[in-house]
Amino acid sequence: MSLKDKTKWDKKYQNKPQLLEFRDASAQLIDALKSIPRGEALDLACGTGRNSLYLAQNGFEVDALDIAQVALDTLTQDAQRLDVTHLIHSTLIDLDNYTPEKQYDLIVMCNFLDRSLLQKTKDSLRSGGFYFVETYMLDASNEKENSDKNNLLEKKELQKIFRDFEIIYYNEFDNEKHELYSMKKQIILAKKI
Numbered sequence: 001m002s003l004k005d006k007t008k009w010d011k012k013y014q015n016k017p018q019l020l021e022f023r024d025a026s027a028q029l030i031d032a033l034k035s036i037p038r039g040e041a042l043d044l045a046c047g048t049g050r051n052s053l054y055l056a057q058n059g060f061e062v063d064a065l066d067i068a069q070v071a072l073d074t075l076t077q078d079a080q081r082l083d084v085t086h087l088i089h090s091t092l093i094d095l096d097n098y099t100p101e102k103q104y105d106l107i108v109m110c111n112f113l114d115r116s117l118l119q120k121t122k123d124s125l126r127s128g129g130f131y132f133v134e135t136y137m138l139d140a141s142n143e144k145e146n147s148d149k150n151n152l153l154e155k156k157e158l159q160k161i162f163r164d165f166e167i168i169y170y171n172e173f174d175n176e177k178h179e180l181y182s183m184k185k186q187i188i189l190a191k192k193i
């Protein structure tokens with residue numbers, strides 16, 4: 001397990017308990033789901049699982065993966081409260097060393113970026129399946145000086161990564177007002193051909 005990521009995220013959730021509070025699913029994902037058939041979904045770096053919970057409540061069976069135990073514990077509690085535990089399989093995992101063992105109808109990567117994982121998991125989509133990515137990108141207007149530029153997408157980068165897919169929707173937009181810093185984000189909904 002990548003001790004660096006684990007220590008960093010365990011500490012982050014410990015020091016900012018507000019990160020463990022229940023939050024709505026991504027508005028962009030909610031919108032995207034209007035045009036996606038139900039099936040098996042994979043939520044990569046799910047955190048406390050706002051998107052996993054929404055997916056389960058809306059007809060998906062979800063594998064939810066994260067490196068932070070406290071976030072997964074919160075997800076389990078919320079899944080019990082919302083009566084969807086039977087639809088969410090959460091696993092503590094280091095995505096640096098992860099290779100999916102099954103095929104999915106939908107893969108979600110939200111507010112997290114791992115380029116090699118993106119490439120690797122494209123193969124884990126069934127033909128006709130969808131990949132949804134929403135995360136932060138480089139932009140001069142960003143409020144937060146991110147020390148690690150590797151965590152930010154280049155302009156139009158998701159279009160390049162998914163050039164072998166059918167791009168259903170792509171956008172670059174300002175993040176929601178409730179987020180701590182004003183940042184530019186990039187989103188894609190791409191269908192495996």
Ligand SMILES: C[S@@+](CC[C@H](N)C(=O)[O-])C[C@H]1O[C@@H](n2cnc3c(N)ncnc32)[C@H](O)[C@@H]1O
Pocket residue numbers: 002005009044045046047048049050051065066067068071093094095096109110111112
């Ligand atoms: C900003 S949160 C995003 C959570 C969720 N996707 C959302 O949109 O609400 C990033 C998550 O990535 C997880 N993470 C970071 N590095 C990881 C790794 N190597 N393996 C698994 N999860 C990791 C963290 O624990 C954290 O929960």
